[in-house]
Amino acid sequence: MKAFNPADFAALIAIDWADRKHDVCELDQQNNKTTFSVISSKPEAINAWANALKQKYNGQKVAVACELKKGPLIYALSKFKHIILFTINPSTVAKYRKAFTISGAKDDPTDAAIQLEILQQHMSKLNVITPDTESIRSLAQLVEYRRKLVQDRVDLTNRLSTTLKNYYPQALDWFNEKDSMIFCDFLLRWPSLAQVKRARKQTLHDFFNLHNSRYPDVNEKRINDIKQAESLTSDNAIIGPNLLLVECLVGQLKQLMLSIERFDHEIKSIYKQHSDRFIFDSLPGAGPQMAPRLLAAMGSNRERYQSSEEIQKYAGIAPVTERSGKKEWIHWRYSCTTFLRQTFVEWAGQSVRYSFWAKAYYEQQKSKGKPHNTIIRALAFKWIRILFRCWKTKTAYDESTYLEALKSKGSPLLKYAVESKF
Known part of the structure; x- marks a missing residue:
């Protein structure tokens, strides 16, 4: 990767980003003049600002430093060829501020100036944000989002298990995998022990077969356990609220599993087409x-x-x-x-x-x-x-x-x- 130095750029710019606006500290290298400005976080404002830089410096390269590696601002600026993006660790800015500011208090314009000074003095030590190919960037987001969804699934199944233990713990013993469609559909159809005990034996067999659970011994044991099960409690003040929560959680879990399948399909599609596979x-x-x-x-x-x-x-x-x-x-x-x-x-x-x-x-x-x-x-x-x-x-x-x-x-x-x- 090419090593940059300040002399390679017509201007050095630092942005202290926020949700609604971004504070900008800009150093014009030719005039050695520093100016402060504020731009909106709206896409139109960011695009207008970037295009104005291109016109002001006749298409020459400008260095832009920010505490972000990704996010809306980075995505918006990455498409401009005249902008080279540098990332600064937020902790570096915080320590720099603490070392050279008496109060150590955070202030957006001051932080932008600090980032500019870091960019000017230590450019060779900063990481340059170099976008990879479209397929890799897409894949990177997909696999990270999928990982988070899987963790959400774990959290949801844990919460569902905890709720079932309050009034209907037997359901947890009847199914080994809690993050499965058969488990979800079973709870949606029979969300309490009283309801499933009223189900006919053939109805239960048909349900298991419909969900590709075709092991006769397993199904027979489940049905026998259902018929012999005893209620943990008959208090409707306990059963009612927990039953309602289970129905809500199961609905979320089913949708989450379907979403993970969609991510899996998209990830597989991109991965299969890559030459490094x-x-x-x-x-x-x-x-x-x-x-x-x-x-x-x-x-x-x-x-x-x-x-x-x-x-x-x-x-x-x-x-x-x-x-x-x-x-x-x-x-x-x-x-x-x-x-x-x-x-x-x-x-x-x-x-x-x-x-x-x-x-x-x-x-x-x-x-x-x-x-x-x-x-x-x-x-x-x-x-x-x-x-x-x-x-x-x-x-x-x-x-x-x-x-x-x-x-x-x-x-x-x-x-x-x-x-x-x-």
Whole structure:
């Protein structure tokens, strides 16, 4: 990625964004003149401001710094070729303000001036927002939104289970998977024990068969359990409100599951068409959910990352080492993209089931007394190095090739695997 310096731009601009308006601090490089202004957050106002910059500086490049990496303002400015976007960590601005402002109080115009000073003095250390291809940008949002919907589904099923325990706990025992259509439809049709006990045996059989639950032993046990079940309570003051809440939660859960299916379809469609798909399909444990997330994490621009260390730090996988005098300590990296870290950590966890060396590494570290989360993060650190090499060289991952590399280096990991025979 090209390294920029202030001399490359006709103007340096910093924006302190807000919901309804944006404070702007602009430095005209030719006249060395700084001006302050305010623009509306409406699309028309942002477009007019960006076009005015193009006319004012005769189409020359202008550098714009902001505390955002994504969002409406970034999306609006990204389409203008004469604007190069730089992102500044909000904590950097806050610490800068605290260091050089007596009160330390936040003030939008002052913050814009602080960002401009950071842009002017430390441009080479700031990240440039470089949009990837349309398919990758679309995929990145889809997989992140899907992950949030899945978490919503977990929260909703937990709340539903808690509510059922108040008056109808038997329903939880009859179905192993709570995030399923059969469970939802069962509760919508028979939201209380009294109602399902009145149902005929054939009606229940027809219901289970209609939902592709065609295991006679399972269905027979369910029906027997239903007929023999005893009420937790007969107090309508308890049953009535909880029954109503269950019906509301089940309706939300069904709609949520349908929405996740729509996201899955769209993600699969984009992923299948990408030329790098073969790389991520070859990764152990990636599967249909993790492979698109890993593709979105790496992107299509091979110049985006120059080393695996850059990815490890950006994703928050690489730990931070601090030193003071004779003391040295290592801690968790706090400033990172949370979803990106989740992606690599969750994939590393899945890889233990599908990769020989990953399983060996997990067992080796476990034998040393390391906790599960620590091992998985360390494993993710190793996987990023492998993935970076595959991605950079456009090569599919091959487990046997990697094992041969470990063998040629005399890796103690393979020796442990042979001796332990896990």
